[in-house]
Amino acid sequence: MSPIEVPADSPFGLDNLPYGVFSTPGAPARVGVRLADTVVDLTALPLGDDAAEAFGQPTLNAFLARGPRRWADIRARLRDLLAAGDIPPGATHPVADVTMHLPVQVGDFADFYASEHHAANVGRIFRPDSPPLPPNWKHLPVAYHGRAGTVVVSGTDIVRPRGQRRPRGERAPGHGPTLRLDFEAELAFVVGAGSPLGEPVGVDEFDARVFGAVLLNDWSARDLQDWESRPLGPFQGKSFATSVSAWVVPMAALRAARVPLPPQDPPPLPYLRGRAPDWRPWGLDVDLAVTWNGEVVARPNARDLYWSPDQLLAQLTANGAATRPGDLFASGTLSGPDRHQRACLLELTWNGTEPVTVNGERRLFLEDGDELAISATAVGEAGGRVGFGTVAGRVRPARP
């Protein structure tokens, strides 16, 4: 057999090898890895009975539960097999010929608010007479729980949600399709091995617990969210759909993308720090492009987060909350310092007051028929790039 051809500049080379769940006509959904533009069926590779059972499932959860040693073993074995071209006939499919499915069964979905640029912009928009950040913001990563059952895979249409909203200056709310449909470009982390109730996961345990990362679009109905959020936070304004990219990039493929973050001021409390004296908060150099009907409208980068991914997991579990394989925790909107790095329309249009030009049209929020896609690559080894692929969705009209 000949090896799969991998162009030198492919973001899906041997140093990436993201996992996904795919199906082909007439066959059930199963686990594959992506190499260049080829999906390799992991149930067809000689990886052992234990792996065959895990990879024959329609989600990654069974594999995730095996833990970090097994992830490393399988990754090493896969690199050897794929480098040698040692792939049985029938085990490969062009990526264009398969259907991709939601890669994990999501247990709980927590969404953080970890970009200072995003949180400060939101503060300036909604509380112009107060300091931009709430008093807790620099002391702990703020978050809310979203709806796990409405996480969908890239490519799923987004039906415009209906809900209550109160137009400015009116006393009573109305009910109807949202008038302010937005996206939020985020990075989300996939919990691998879970952790039991009552046992906080320290900053230093991130690598043992977190399997990989995906792109996430936290679709938001701003008018619903504004009206409902007091005092318990967002609910219907978010829970109609959350899209994730189909390929889970292993954290092992993102080593070269780790970059130190500036020192945090005030210094975080001990439970939000690693034990080693030289521990520092870190970000990921992941360069995102937000494309609205084919035109790039924002270029955020995950290295501009204030809080480090290991601090997010430490915060999530500091009270003893359990985690399970397939849990997601996301960064929140990844806005950077520059205007073209704002990662949602609330910021890009300054709450609907400053139009964005898309294909020559002046636009404020998402309209029916619009397609919104977020793609990204990370810094890889030896000057290469590690691809996340895309999380995309088309807006469909509200149901009658």
Added chain:
Amino acid sequence: MSPIEVPADSPFGLDNLPYGVFSTPGAPARVGVRLADTVVDLTALPLGDDAAEAFGQPTLNAFLARGPRRWADIRARLRDLLAAGDIPPGATHPVADVTMHLPVQVGDFADFYASEHHAANVGRIFRPDSPPLPPNWKHLPVAYHGRAGTVVVSGTDIVRPRGQRRPRGERAPGHGPTLRLDFEAELAFVVGAGSPLGEPVGVDEFDARVFGAVLLNDWSARDLQDWESRPLGPFQGKSFATSVSAWVVPMAALRAARVPLPPQDPPPLPYLRGRAPDWRPWGLDVDLAVTWNGEVVARPNARDLYWSPDQLLAQLTANGAATRPGDLFASGTLSGPDRHQRACLLELTWNGTEPVTVNGERRLFLEDGDELAISATAVGEAGGRVGFGTVAGRVRPARP
């Protein structure tokens, strides 16, 4: 065989028949119903292959997914079998001899804020200079998503959570065990047959979608919650543990408990109303007793809710959010109009300023070693009572 003896005043008579998941030494967890003080093993009853498969699972989810016709069939058949005493030897166990497990695998957990008395008391405590209710409160049932993975069954110890809190008057927060551990007495509804993404579940579909109800204690760390909640709502202050009672009371057993609620003012928008002209919001006459170290400290009743359970489900899904078998949605704290009906310590002690006397001691919040139990019965047929049993938990010290 002789029938199971059921005392005339048992809240677990033939008109109740709640479902739970139990195990006996050396045998796996499986589904049973409770009659008086006996657990009947449903895998041992002649209910058909399809039922045997569902009842052999360690959760109710497979049975829930079968839908309302099957629930009604099985309930009718069980009543006949149990009334006739037609029970194979070995199919019964004294309730004191079995271990009870979490009855459902929880998909998503949403918690509402449906008692006007509770919401208004919270407003008076935290915003004394503003109207007690937020402007949205009488227009829609407000809610947040909790953490599904930390829902535990009654009897599970509650480890005092650690977290960030900022003592009054101080500038910087500290980190440590919560100083204000509270309970919240609630009723929660168990989704049976789910509903697909994009399809709101109308008020009239409640009976087809909701299988039953449990008692729920939404344990709360008030100091953590206060500090973290702006602007995204409660997170760590709630996600360390949520306890539910072990027996799921079928909605079919709660027919006699339905009581009309007073008309809602302003009238709810059409999506929060039934289609029939005589539709009215309804409550459930479920009388709860909150017991703190053996002493009853509150007697709320679920008939004092402002929002009707069918309106909660309609709100939850109005934006097209999917539901899955085993999803929980809860009422929020069930406080009534009278002082002794306040259903959490935040209200009972007016935010820690008015002690409650428990066994002769003046107490404000829960201390290590305390046991908190919530039990309830509903109005049943012909003057009888329908029991929910108890949701109980003992507070353990924070881990070192």
